[in-house]
Amino acid sequence: MSERANWNEFLIGAVIRVIGFSTIGFVILIFFFLLQQGAPALTQTSPGEFLGTRWYPTLELYGMLPLLLGSLLVTATAIVIALPLGVATAVYVREVAPSWAREILKPLIEVLAGIPSVVLGFFGMTMLAPFLRETLNLPTGLTAFTGALILAYMALPTMTSVAEDALDAVPKSYRDAALAMGATRWQTIWRVSVPAARTGIMTAVMLGIGRAMGETMVVLMVTGNAARMPTTWNSLFLPVRTMTATIAAEMGEVAAGSAHYHVLFFIGILLFVITFMINLAAAPAILAKRRRGGLR
Amino acid sequence: MEKISVQHLNFFYGVKQVLTDISLPIDDRQITALIGPSGCGKSTFLRTLNRMNDTIAGARAEGQILLDGENIFAPTMEVTQLRARVGMVFQRPNPFPQSVFDNVAFGPRILNGARAQALTALVEASLRQVGLWDEVKDQLGQDALRLSLGQQQRLCLARTLAVQPEVILMDEPCSALDPLATLEIEELMRRLRERYCIVIVTHNMQQAARVSDRTGFFWLGQLVEYDATQTIFTRPRNALTEDYITGRAG
Numbered sequence A: 001m002s003e004r005a006n007w008n009e010f011l012i013g014a015v016i017r018v019i020g021f022s023t024i025g026f027v028i029l030i031f032f033f034l035l036q037q038g039a040p041a042l043t044q045t046s047p048g049e050f051l052g053t054r055w056y057p058t059l060e061l062y063g064m065l066p067l068l069l070g071s072l073l074v075t076a077t078a079i080v081i082a083l084p085l086g087v088a089t090a091v092y093v094r095e096v097a098p099s100w101a102r103e104i105l106k107p108l109i110e111v112l113a114g115i116p117s118v119v120l121g122f123f124g125m126t127m128l129a130p131f132l133r134e135t136l137n138l139p140t141g142l143t144a145f146t147g148a149l150i151l152a153y154m155a156l157p158t159m160t161s162v163a164e165d166a167l168d169a170v171p172k173s174y175r176d177a178a179l180a181m182g183a184t185r186w187q188t189i190w191r192v193s194v195p196a197a198r199t200g201i202m203t204a205v206m207l208g209i210g211r212a213m214g215e216t217m218v219v220l221m222v223t224g225n226a227a228r229m230p231t232t233w234n235s236l237f238l239p240v241r242t243m244t245a246t247i248a249a250e251m252g253e254v255a256a257g258s259a260h261y262h263v264l265f266f267i268g269i270l271l272f273v274i275t276f277m278i279n280l281a282a283a284p285a286i287l288a289k290r291r292r293g294g295l296r
Numbered sequence B: 001m002e003k004i005s006v007q008h009l010n011f012f013y014g015v016k017q018v019l020t021d022i023s024l025p026i027d028d029r030q031i032t033a034l035i036g037p038s039g040c041g042k043s044t045f046l047r048t049l050n051r052m053n054d055t056i057a058g059a060r061a062e063g064q065i066l067l068d069g070e071n072i073f074a075p076t077m078e079v080t081q082l083r084a085r086v087g088m089v090f091q092r093p094n095p096f097p098q099s100v101f102d103n104v105a106f107g108p109r110i111l112n113g114a115r116a117q118a119l120t121a122l123v124e125a126s127l128r129q130v131g132l133w134d135e136v137k138d139q140l141g142q143d144a145l146r147l148s149l150g151q152q153q154r155l156c157l158a159r160t161l162a163v164q165p166e167v168i169l170m171d172e173p174c175s176a177l178d179p180l181a182t183l184e185i186e187e188l189m190r191r192l193r194e195r196y197c198i199v200i201v202t203h204n205m206q207q208a209a210r211v212s213d214r215t216g217f218f219w220l221g222q223l224v225e226y227d228a229t230q231t232i233f234t235r236p237r238n239a240l241t242e243d244y245i246t247g248r249a250g
């Protein structure tokens, strides 16, 4: 080996290292940018106000509770819908489907993940919302529920494939033990395979929450965007406004440097922290999976 | 008394024939050992007795296996009921990643949705049968995977016993265990012999000689010799058997 080749090796290594670290650097930079832009909100307004129930920026009322609860309501509903569907799909693909059906379904599910959210939002506005308005006899079809349905659909592919990996990792010896005691195939699935895969299924839930929480375009398009407190049961079928939709809708019109502007950044910090925590909670399981041969 | 009667059994994985014309009686309340070199079809044979091979695509059996005179391949035979009657312990201990109690309660729960009181009693009785009760009675809620391997294997046996089977199949049940745990399992088998029909596959000649009443020697998918264990180990009729048990072939 010549010295020149060694030098090349060193250069390539160095470049890759710089690129690798710079992505981490960017994340940190973004966080500091958010902090820098959001922190003034704490002095320009009284932070206690953030816990208020009224979001009227024009009146300088910055109560974030309706937005926070709006995000939580839409996300939680989406996960409640997506979890059973995701697990059932994973069980079907992994445990029930004949191999030819599995070969078709797996890539199909991946493709679903690739549909742009604006397309789904468009579908939600023009098809789903009118449909829900008529069948449920609602004043408007643009509701938390409409958003949750579409978010559930969006979270489904990831949740399914992570849950399927988890099922795939359940040792065959567990299934054999159950079958050898006279368990039927369904008993084996529900009482052995699914419980044994519960860590992975929790990861799927975490990833689904992260996805739904951060999604903007769809909720902006189909949830109606009324910043009201979702405190009653029928709130699910009324318009809500999420944190992401608020930032997206208002950032364009706000004067840079104003209190409103900084408060929007502060909401961004909240979102960042929430999704970061969720990802952190899911991290150990994801890392373990990578070590075993990657997320598929 | 004859519990199982295997008649002209042929077995195939796809087009590959693994067992050829096997016929043998297996007696109740006896321990029957199956020996033979690796790949000769012992496990396959054992797994036909409870039809676990049904789970393998392309696997196919010909011939008859009578359990109390009833053909297990007959369409009227419920495979889940068959497996409840013919229990199995595997080579590597495979408790579920659940509590000790839930492991033993698994079978009774799925088979007849056992009531809580009866279930507790049954779990205790099963654990006592395998001599594990005193060791785990204070940690029934603990994850079964935290037990030692020997304890795990006895737990698996207790799990099988809780289903109240008539036959117990064991495929090299001690191969993952140390000598002491192995002796414990052998001791257990001798006790269980009073109540069950036991079939064990083993690579350990001494083990077959120590615990079994009858021994069958498999070679390339055929049953070469089947006789009282004493006879097999002292005056085998077939030269191949003799070579194998004395270590000259295999």
Ligand SMILES: Nc1ncnc2c1ncn2[C@@H]1O[C@H](COP(=O)(O)OP(=O)(O)OP(=O)(O)O)[C@@H](O)[C@H]1O
Pocket: B013, B018, B036, B037, B038, B039, B040, B041, B042, B043, B044, B045, B056
């Ligand atoms: N699922 C399967 N598909 C195809 N062939 C198989 C399968 N399982 C076993 N075989 C083949 O069947 C033959 C018998 O295997 P089997 O496991 O019954 O042997 P064995 O006597 O139990 O061996 P060992 O002592 O190593 O456990 C072997 O040639 C093996 O390769």
Ligand SMILES: [Mg+2]
Pocket: B042, B043, B044, B171
């Ligand atoms: Mg074997």
